[in-house]
Amino acid sequence: MDINWANVFDWMQLLKCFAVGGAICVIGQILIDKTKLTPARILVTFVTIGAVLGGLGLYKYVVDFAGAGATVPLTGFGYNLAKGSIEGVQQSGLIGAFTGGIKAAAGGIAAAVFFGYIASLISKPKMKKQ
């Protein structure tokens, strides 16, 4: 059977996803190389920026444009927290501001704990190559 690859993927969407996700990573790389920020601070900054932009309703446009290119990087996690909190407030009032964010991000958090645990059982830390 012939597969018409041109139609299997939405190539334009893939390109947008790559460009936006890549651009976010480039910002991180520049911060590592050109500033004295530690990786941990860059990580927290990205999550916070995502949450702020999500709360202001701006990050939604980036997600609509780039899909996973915007949701997979760290800013996407912040966006998810903000979005969850807003939805939580709409559903259950002020208490939702505290529960909604974690609920929305629960899949990511639980998966990180689970796969982290599995990885620690089957692998051993090693020296960096460079």
Next chain:
Amino acid sequence: MQKIGKQTIKFDTPPSILECSSIVGPKESDGPLSKYFDQTLEDEFWGEKSWEKAESKIIRENVANLILKSGVSSNDIDFVIAGDLLNQCISSSFGLRDSNIPYLGVFGACSTFVESLSIGAVMVEGFAKNVICATSSHFCSAEKQFRFPLELGNQRPPTSQWTVTGSGAAMISKNGYGPFITHITPGKIVDMAIKDANNMGAAMAPAFCDTLLTHLKDTGRNPSYYDAIISGDLGYIGKDIAIDIIKANGYNIKSNYNDCGVLIFDKQKQDTHSGGSGCACCASVFSGYFFKQLKSKNLKRILLIATGALMNSTSSQQGESIPGIAHAISIEI
């Protein structure tokens, strides 16, 4: 033994460095000095369960090798002076707990090797027959303690240096045919308000210069008196800064100055960014390479200046600057 000038000690009967021994890890074994080290390891665990245990094993085995090589009976060894980078110097104290030799643990960060040689030399000039001076460091245990867990897979910034895995040890003795420790210049703490734990070279270079200039003034010597002036672990960035500062003070050390952190790795092939660092950097390069050069009389006079960054992980997290230190030891045949 007498004090000359501001802070230099001159020995009347210079103690001899009887023997040296070195062990290095896998990355150092791929480096340009590989053939000079006594023992090279193929993996960073060396059969142990943790990097900390591996580091203790490295210093333990290295001291054992040194005793064997020197031919001195362990009953005739008066003291062992050792230190490392891990909190409360556990690599040295755990590694040497069964040695049955009176032990002094010292901490001078990466300057520890020359600090212990200085104390050892004073003891030998005074009352001791044989003293062992040893240090160790391990890339993985140091990264874990001072920076981030290796499992996190963080990128290292371009200014960062690579902690040497290994150990260097020297036996200082009343009897011996050299090379001799003729002078020591313990350094002052110099803090130029560098706060970046990933740019140690810049934090330590001013301390190196302060100690070198003081040593030259105290002894009345010129840099050209020495065949080689060797800093501990300033790396590429710190080395350039040091050459510039010394030049501004009227001396040109470009031709006979080098740095152990620059020598131990190949910049092009090994991509360690700004070179090597750690207690074992200066210790293994001296024990492995320079001691042999002195023994074979390829070099006759060297000034070894080990540099240290006197910070810990708490001080870094609290945004404190990094105090630098450098101790100099003049070794001649």
